[in-house]
Amino acid sequence: AGEALLGRVVDGLGNPIDGKGPIKSTERRVADVKAPGIIPRKSVHEPMATGLKAIDAMIPIGRGQRELIIGDRQTGKTAVALDTILNQKAYNEAAGSDESKKLYCIYVAIGQKRSTVAQLVKKLEETGAMAYTIVVAATASDPAPMQFLAPYSATAMAEFFRDNGRHALIIYDDLSKQAVAYRQMSLLLRRPPGREAYPGDVFYLHSRLLERSAKLNSDFGAGSLTALPIIETQAGDVSAYIPTNVISITDGQIFLETELFYQGVRPAVNTGLSVSRVGSSAQTSAMKSVAGKVKLELAQYREMAAFAQFGSDLDASTQQLLNRGARLTELMKQAQYSPMTNAEIVCVIYAGTSGYLDKIGVKDVSRFEAGLLKHLRTAGKALLEDITKKDRKVAGDLEKAIRAELDAFAKDFA
Incomplete structure (x- = not known):
């Protein structure tokens, strides 16, 4: 963990995979730690601007919130997350040396194609957004345990900022693939399968991950960690096992619909089904x-x-x-x-x-x-x-x- 990771692409264990030499950071953190309790927390009250009209106006996200982005494949889920990262550039530059205004971004690619991740990193580099971003990649060619671990180690990197009184945003793209990797591991370990063959503790897998995103109060440095988990649905089925689990853990969701996407409404946000449960208190x-x-x-x-x-x-x-x-x-x-x-x-x-x-x-x-x-x-x-x-x-x-x-x-x- 540490600032030396900014601008780098690392694997699920924090080893660099971008060919830019070793990472000069001495700080190390435990990947899977307990989430902050009730006392250190504070209710969400500062806005986290995405720069997207449909979201900032109708489904506002606050610093320390967990807002799920859910939709079928090819509905622009990653695009929403990527735009959010790019939007922070202007804010971070305007903040200058005021750390309380800046927002550091961590993007976790789980089970994606290498080409897709490379494209995304290229876009971030072109726009100059890599300066405040860490990319953690556990691609489709990595073994299941790496895909399962990557979100946890990425969250540990993000917690470095949260615990030092700064603000971070972490994007898990996407958690359905992590659940699939975990299911694969569990079945190989001969654990009894449950609904949709997922193990019984797949809810805990995601809840312990997302509970680590929080807004801390001033006694604990007033830092925050905002999470944008992404879930891919099959043919718009939001009532499947993993989607319902993650919806119940997060503080709201942004629904992206194929139908709208093809009608040319992009971002394809279904404003009727999307909610933000803490958003309005974080709006200007x-x-x-x-x-x-x-x-x-x-x-x-x-x-x-x-x-x-x-x-x-x-x-x-x-x-x-x-x-x-x-x-x-x-x-x-x-x-x-x-x-x-x-x-x-x-x-x-x-x-x-x-x-x-x-x-x-x-x-x-x-x-x-x-x-x-x-x-x-x-x-x-x-x-x-x-x-x-x-x-x-x-x-x-x-x-x-x-x-x-x-x-x-x-x-x-x-």
Whole structure:
């Protein structure tokens, strides 16, 4: 463990596998330690920004939270996690030498193809995100015990930051493969198989791992460890054994759906089924004040859209709801590797819920958003800084300021 691991790729035992020479770290830690008790903990209250509109607004994640990312294969689970790592770059650079603001990332690849891991590391290096990231890889060609151990040793590396009053984020990609490796080991050891042939203690396998992610109180250094475990489902079956286990351990989940992914809604987050059980206390006031409305309007839209398929003559208010909902759904889309700051998300969502998009065609929403962001990053720089530095509700003078920038941009948009 230690800072010397940052920027390196190691195996499940902490040995370097990136060919950049030995790791100069003297500190060693036990891989499988007991999780912090109840006394050292504190409730989650600081935001952990992912830079993704759909998540930061509707399923916010706090530092010290465990938020499951669940979905079928090829629904963009790793993409969400990767974007979260890339999004920390701006925050870490802005923090300078203030360690309490920085967020170190640990990415654990369990049972993945080597080529996939190499691609990911290349992306992290290109963007300069490797500077604050450790990659732990137990690939498909590694034996089962390595795939089983990798998450634990990676968590021990992450706990180095948590216990020194800093903040870390750990991504387990993915825990279904760890469970499969553990099942293989258990069956070879002749332990009696249980449901789906998994051993009886497979719940404990994941619970003891995820309980180590916590927010510590100030007596213990006020550090935190946030976890984003990933689970792959088979054909959207969330009620299988491992998914239900991990859902019950974590503080919420982000559902990614194949259906949405193919419709072009990316990130393919199903906002109806996704929840964050501690999130709203970790949101900034500005975000909280605009996010509530977008959640409600999208929920009403989903309800109405189901009805609207049957009837043709809809009254004006229903039609308005459907129009607004279609535009908000469009607004929640976001390209990969293009994270947004908290302030930018606030302004964009405010534009959506305040009717600025209602006159624009659904196809033009993304163009409007791109233009608005460009405008805010140049002419509206002061406004973005104001939202970032002085966190307050979007009301009164702040609302006026946001409206002024939106009006200035909207009148020229065509």
